[in-house]
């Protein structure tokens with residue numbers, strides 16, 4: 712009988728401990744939520760004063776100093792953003808330059824190919840007889856150039 716009582720007592724203690732732990736966790740979670748709310752309210756307070764500063768209202772010296780720090784930080788952000796823009800612009804310029812060079816190389820290759828093809832075609836074709844004097848095309852059996860009248864060699 713004493714053993715059952717003891718076991719019962721132990722079970723009760725375990726369940727009490729679990730309940731206490733659950734309750735404590737709920738409270739801690741509520742504390743953390745409320746701490747988060749405080750940060751939101753503090754930010755709202757800051758924005759309230761910032762809005763006054765932004766329209767040129769005179770604030771207490773300490774508040775003015777904090778607002779000046781915000782202004783300096785905003786300036787810094789603009790400077791950093793300008794640096795990013797410059798890097799982007801330079802990168803785009805380099806890219807355009809590379810593409811222009813590529814197009815130039817391609818055009819040169821094509822011209823070379825066309826030249827080679829023309830040379831090949833010229834070699835393969837029978838040479839057309841022309842007048843040695845004026846370059847006019849001659850027909851077979853012609854004794855004098857039809858254009859300049861010089862005798863055909």
Ligand SMILES: [Zn+2]
Pocket residue numbers: 842843844845846847856857858859860861
């Ligand atoms: Zn001729």
